[in-house]
Amino acid sequence: MLVTGVARQLGGRFVRRIQRDPDVDRVIAVDAVPPEHHLGGADFVQADIRHPAIARVLAEHNVDTVVHLDVTGTPLGSGGRTTLKETNVIGTMQLLGACQKSPLIKRLVVKSSTNVYGSAPRDPAVFTETMPPKSLPSGGFAKDTVEVEGYVRGFARRRPDVAVCVLRFANILGPSADSPLASYFSLPVLPTVLGYDPRLQFVHEDDVIEVLRIASHEPARGTLNSGTFNIAGDGVLLLSQCARRLGRPTVPLLMPAVAWVGSMVRTLGVTDFSPEQLRLLTHGRVVSTNQMRETLGYRARCTTAETFADFARGRGPGLLPPEAVAGAVDRLAALAVPAPGGGRTPTQSAN
Amino acid sequence: MADAKVIPFDDDRTRGGAAQRPSRRRNAGSRRTGENAVVRDARESGEVQALPGLAGSTEDVPVTREKPEPSQEAAGALDGAVDGGALERRIASGLAFLRKRLTGDYEVDDFGYDAELTDQVLMSLLRPLYEKYFRVEVKGIGNIPAEGGALIVANHSGTLPMDGLMMQVAVHDNHPAGRHLRLLAADLVFMLPVVNELARKLGHTLACAEDASRLLQQGELVGVMPEGFKGLGKPFGERYKLQRFGRGGFVSTALRAGTPIIPCSIVGAEEIYPMIGNSRTIARLLGFPYFPITPTFPWLGPLGAIPLPTKWTIQFGEPIPTDGYPPEAAEDPMLMFNLTDQVREQIQHTLYKLLVQRRSVFF
Numbered sequence: 001m002l003v004t005g006v007a008r009q010l011g012g013r014f015v016r017r018i019q020r021d022p023d024v025d026r027v028i029a030v031d032a033v034p035p036e037h038h039l040g041g042a043d044f045v046q047a048d049i050r051h052p053a054i055a056r057v058l059a060e061h062n063v064d065t066v067v068h069l070d071v072t073g074t075p076l077g078s079g080g081r082t083t084l085k086e087t088n089v090i091g092t093m094q095l096l097g098a099c100q101k102s103p104l105i106k107r108l109v110v111k112s113s114t115n116v117y118g119s120a121p122r123d124p125a126v127f128t129e130t131m132p133p134k135s136l137p138s139g140g141f142a143k144d145t146v147e148v149e150g151y152v153r154g155f156a157r158r159r160p161d162v163a164v165c166v167l168r169f170a171n172i173l174g175p176s177a178d179s180p181l182a183s184y185f186s187l188p189v190l191p192t193v194l195g196y197d198p199r200l201q202f203v204h205e206d207d208v209i210e211v212l213r214i215a216s217h218e219p220a221r222g223t224l225n226s227g228t229f230n231i232a233g234d235g236v237l238l239l240s241q242c243a244r245r246l247g248r249p250t251v252p253l254l255m256p257a258v259a260w261v262g263s264m265v266r267t268l269g270v271t272d273f274s275p276e277q278l279r280l281l282t283h284g285r286v287v288s289t290n291q292m293r294e295t296l297g298y299r300a301r302c303t304t305a306e307t308f309a310d311f312a313r314g315r316g317p318g319l320l321p322p323e324a325v326a327g328a329v330d331r332l333a334a335l336a337v338p339a340p341g342g343g344r345t346p347t348q349s350a351n
Numbered sequence: 352m353a354d355a356k357v358i359p360f361d362d363d364r365t366r367g368g369a370a371q372r373p374s375r376r377r378n379a380g381s382r383r384t385g386e387n388a389v390v391r392d393a394r395e396s397g398e399v400q401a402l403p404g405l406a407g408s409t410e411d412v413p414v415t416r417e418k419p420e421p422s423q424e425a426a427g428a429l430d431g432a433v434d435g436g437a438l439e440r441r442i443a444s445g446l447a448f449l450r451k452r453l454t455g456d457y458e459v460d461d462f463g464y465d466a467e468l469t470d471q472v473l474m475s476l477l478r479p480l481y482e483k484y485f486r487v488e489v490k491g492i493g494n495i496p497a498e499g500g501a502l503i504v505a506n507h508s509g510t511l512p513m514d515g516l517m518m519q520v521a522v523h524d525n526h527p528a529g530r531h532l533r534l535l536a537a538d539l540v541f542m543l544p545v546v547n548e549l550a551r552k553l554g555h556t557l558a559c560a561e562d563a564s565r566l567l568q569q570g571e572l573v574g575v576m577p578e579g580f581k582g583l584g585k586p587f588g589e590r591y592k593l594q595r596f597g598r599g600g601f602v603s604t605a606l607r608a609g610t611p612i613i614p615c616s617i618v619g620a621e622e623i624y625p626m627i628g629n630s631r632t633i634a635r636l637l638g639f640p641y642f643p644i645t646p647t648f649p650w651l652g653p654l655g656a657i658p659l660p661t662k663w664t665i666q667f668g669e670p671i672p673t674d675g676y677p678p679e680a681a682e683d684p685m686l687m688f689n690l691t692d693q694v695r696e697q698i699q700h701t702l703y704k705l706l707v708q709r710r711s712v713f714f
Binding site: 241305330 | 454
């Protein structure tokens with residue numbers, strides 16, 4: 001088995017986890033830079049997937065399963081958006097080219113994102129896998145994923161003998177996630193778009209690892225693990241809800257102002273506040289996970305709300321912790337409900 | 352004001368509708384039809400003169416409705432608490448509600464429908480408008496099933512989609528099971544700031560086949576107004592004339608889900624903003640499908656945006672079952688057109704009947 005993009009937290013975790021599975025003989029971990037975390041007993045090969053050398057790695061190690069995780073929205077260390085786009089798109093092309101030449105390949109798993117649906121006011125409320133986006137993403141990571149998926153579809157057509165699984169993950173959150181949305185939620189004050197309250201969906205890191213594991217093995221009885229699947233936790237959170245649960249105040253700004261703040265933040269290098277992300281934070285996006293449950297046979301362990309709670313625990317309290325707000329309301333209740341309600345007041349503040 | 356419409360439907364009444372509904376009001380209405388036009392004109396001019404006073408006395412209603420839109424629900428909850436005054440329990444529950452809201456401890460569904468906020472704040476803001484201002488009378492609420500999916504198809508009018516909101520309150524407040532209506536709204540609603548947020552929280556979603564069938568399959572009560580902007584922005588002279596019903600997409604959606612179609616006729620919404628003109632230039636400039644010009648708007652500024660206090664009637668008709676058709680029926684265009692026409696006719700006939708029964712536009 002060959003895994004790309006292992007220098008990232010997610011890739012590292014997946015490599016460590018997959019080696020414990022009995023039917024996995026060897027794991028070849030590939031990335032352009034050596035990872036800072038350990039990779040269990042996996043063989044690390046330093047190779048840039050943007051170069052044809054990756055074909056030699058595939059041939060040398062008799063790889064039969066490729067898990068392509070190097071499709072990401074945040075640059076690792078230095079390197080700007082151009083490098084990232086090259087790794088995402090050119091890297092995928094090279095990797096698929098190498099896979100096409102290798103006769104041993106049986107299975108290909110590609111990490112994609114629900115970004116491919118874009119986000120627009122004319123979109124249906126809930127996306128299923130078969131829905132084409134009304135407006136294609138104009139740039140950034142979302143456009144990369146659309147292109148990557150296009151190449152993967154082409155590969156699947158040319159090599160019908162290979163089981164291809166495209167996993168469209170919702171926003172990945174968790175204690176160690178390094179997605180753009182995670183860095184947005186770590187801002188002390190959250191800029192939002194005035195008059196919009198987007199619906200967001202999250203998926204927990206643990207669920208991501210589990211789904212990748214299911215997709216990279218033979219399918220269990222009665223399930224099928226080739227095709228395209230949306231992966232997300234059940235339920236939906238509004239951005240306003242997220243901010244309150246996280247205890248971070250929001251600053252609603254007019255659309256042009258948000259774009260300006262976004263570009264300023266991007267210039268400072270704090271977080272990637274791309275136009276695509278801005279669109280997500282304006283119109284939101286929800287996907288249907290019926291296929292994941294019925295065809296892939298996986299039930300997400302964490303709902304969207306649980307995922308977010310876990311993430312919030314890892315981030316520590318914000319400026320307005322929910323407990324403090326609740327306490328303030330309780331004190332107000334104690335003031336507002338005088339003597340006759342004496343019996344009720346203590347129970348309220350006890351909450 | 353409805354007199355121009357009333358006269359041709361005397362023959363409709365004799366066709367047998369009278370035998371079905373022998374109501375006292377109908378007789379009164381028809382007797383008035385026979386009255387000479389001079390009396391009516393006098394009465395109407397009297398009403399028009401009485402209007403500014405009426406509008407002044409009820410002015411606070413739209414104001415309270417608009418106030419919470421920019422601010423958060425917290426203001427609404429506090430308002431509720433202040434109004435409650437001595438009712439200490441109400442304060443406590445209001446504060447408990449406030450606490451939940453401020454800590455984000457509430458649930459929304461996949462469509463962004465916030466049941467708690469809708470029930471406790473948004474509905475109670477619409478209710479004064481529903482009960483006191485438009486004095487909505489609801490008929491045939493028993494035609495809405497107590498459970499399971501159903502598609503309510505209604506006429507659309509009134510320049511602003513007030514009728515949808517009133518229908519939502521009507522279903523929730525009058526139905527014995529207190530069902531929530533999930534409305535399908537135009538894409539313009541989801542492009543406008545603030546409006547889109549409120550619409551999602553009220554349980555509305557985009558009028559597209561995907562969302563509609565998803566809601567129907569969940570067993571929700573879905574409301575749709577197939578006339579769309581054609582009905583909403585039609586000139587005052589064409590009031591109560593149903594426009595084209597789109598391409599009949601709502602019928603195929605209902606057929607696929609096997610849910611009944613309930614025709615619904617709304618009388619009264621046509622007259623809230625009598626649209627005597629349409630400024631296409633301003634509409635194009637703002638990106639709206641039309642820009643209404645009424646006797647008061649935009650001449651009186653925001654004051655002109657106060658709707659006329661008409662008396663409304665919402666009648667839910669007999670459900671049209673769709674479960675008897677084979678699965679491929681949803682692809683049959685002929686059947687689609689027939690069913691669409693059937694629904695349309697039924698709504699139009701009920702509209703005419705209600706208009707005949709109506710004593711006046713405002714009472």
